[in-house]
Amino acid sequence: MxxxxxxxxxxxxxxxxxxxxxxxxxxxxxxxxxxxxxxxxxxxxxxxxxxxxxxxxxxxxxxxxxxxxxxxxxxxxxxxxxxxxxxxxxxxxxxxxxxxxxxxxxxxxxPRALSDEVAASLPVASGTALQALADIAQLQRGQSVLITGASGAVGSSAVQLARAIGARITGVCSTANIAYVRSIGADRVIDYKTDNWQNCGDRFDVIFDAAASATFSSSRRCLKGGGIYINTMPSGALYLAALVARLSSRQRCVPFLLKTNAELLGRLATLTADGVIAPxxxxxxxxxxxxxxxxxxxxxxxxxxxxxxxxx
Ligand SMILES: NC(=O)c1ccc[n+]([C@@H]2O[C@H](COP(=O)([O-])OP(=O)(O)OC[C@H]3O[C@@H](n4cnc5c(N)ncnc54)[C@H](OP(=O)(O)O)[C@@H]3O)[C@@H](O)[C@H]2O)c1
Structure with missing residues (x-):
């Protein structure tokens, strides 16, 4: 303490x-x-x-x-x-x-099948991935999603959830983690050490900036017309960007703050016992x-x- x-x-x-x-x-x-x-x-x-x-x-x-x-x-x-x-x-x-x-x-x-270390790993990180992708973005099968921090605790759960949903996944991580991010379901991996994902030329339905590596304004050119950008590090600038986006475009900007609850934890437990999430x-x-x-x-x-x- x-x-x-x-x-x-x-x-x-x-x-x-x-x-x-x-x-x-x-x-x-x-x-x-x-x-x-x-x-x-x-x-x-x-x-x-x-x-x-x-x-x-x-x-x-x-x-x-x-x-x-x-x-x-x-x-x-x-x-x-x-x-x-x-x-x-x-x-x-x-x-x-x-x-x-x-x-x-x-x-x-x-659930009986889960060890203490697996269960203890889920609430904040995997809870963030589930609330952001399933509840806020409502990611659908066939949609495209870019996930930064794809090798980290939040991002790796997000990649696994997006794979189960049936989305097309681009993950962003460092060189050493490219093979891991591919192995958990990313169709394409961008190495942030050598490339800037914002120059990738694609437009996504969902950008989940789990690493909070960018701003909404610099990400917009990679977002489809009705696309959603979620950033895990809320700031005054991000809330302002969200307000301006709401008033002036179909694109959405979401400053994310996890709201843990028993229902979310119950869904995490089931998804993990079913093998969808492996922290x-x-x-x-x-x-x-x-x-x-x-x-x-x-x-x-x-x-x-x-x-x-x-x-x-
Ligand atoms: N707002 C909320 O409610 C909430 C909830 C949960 C988490 N968070 C925040 O979300 C962030 C991620 O949490 P975490 O537990 O996943 O952390 P983590 O396990 O440390 O993962 C961070 C990841 O970011 C990647 N990364 C670092 N710089 C990057 C860049 N420039 N571009 C793309 N990826 C980059 C790292 O990749 P490499 O290892 O490959 O270098 C690493 O995989 C933290 O800032 C955390 O505080 C916020």
Whole structure:
């Protein structure tokens, strides 16, 4: 956890009271957590103007574990049940901890076939891919989609979902990951180290800028007339671009912010158990190695998810 914003050196292992479930909440013994870029962005203070994140804060959002206590008015869950989910990113709670307590709106049951590391890898990254492509873009069979960050946690889930939908997929990643992005279903891969995808000459129904590598204005020439551009890093400029686009064209610009909910998690669980999504897990570390792992993520040295073993 951390008491002040800063680099990974502000993280330390601490003893805190075990969180108790309020009404509508469950207490979960965490078996496995997973890390996301939002964890180091919150820790560094980069998001301090967005929703005023609480401190002190426990790092980590995603987890898989088992229910150890039920608050009042909880239905449909029992002690001992395996669940996964994601804690509120701004509330100071975190998944790199032995226990979390959270609303049943933020959890779902883990299908028997899924391991803890797979379930813990899903909520933020694969949830973003599913909400962006299926719910917002409503990507259809035969449509064309360009996905940046296609080798990363969000982008690789997006490629796998787009393949299941039957879309024509162009992925963007670095040289070392081209073979992987092809292997999960991209029809074409653009290497951002040597080429600028905005000069590819094609126009897409959907551009999912999972790496937030571009702007809406520079992407428009690659978007069809009624196409949609989704960017995972909302900013004032992006919201303004979205407003102007809405008033002046058929193209849409969407600043994306994940809204986790039990229904989305349930769909993720089913898609993963059915083999549609296979999260790319690069390593599993212990709680004491989280600071170093966040440093590697910040430096762009990680391909896919880092999981954190908590209560094996
Ligand atoms: N707004 C939200 O609600 C929300 C939710 C989830 C995630 N996000 C954000 O989405 C981003 C991606 O998350 P993630 O978990 O997928 O991170 P990640 O696993 O670190 O993946 C980042 C990917 O971006 C690729 N990349 C880097 N520079 C690029 C460029 N110039 N063009 C194209 N691709 C490039 C990297 O490719 P190589 O490894 O091949 O170099 C890597 O695959 C993060 O910024 C995260 O904070 C936002």
């Amino acid at each position: 951390y008491h002040h914003f800063g680099d990974e050196s502000v993280l330390s292992l601490c003893e805190v009271p075990t969180p108790q479930p309020a009404s509508g909440q469950v207490q979960v013994r965490v078996h496995m957590a997973s890390l996301n870029p939002v964890d180091f962005k919150l820790r560094s203070g980069m998001l301090r103007l967005v929703g005023r994140p609480k401190r002190p804060a426990i790092t980590g959002k995603d987890f898989a574990g088992e229910i150890t206590a039920l608050g009042a008015n909880v239905q449909g869950y029992a002690i001992g049940q395996r669940v996964f989910g994601s804690v509120d990113p701004l509330g100071g709670e975190g998944s790199c901890a032995q226990f979390v307590a959270l609303s049943t709106d933020l959890i779902a049951t883990i 790319r897990i690069s390593e599993i570390v212990d709680l004491g190695q989280v600071a170093a792992a966040q440093r590697r993520m910040e430096d762009g040295k990680v391909s896919g998810k880092i999981c954190v073993r908590v209560n094996p």
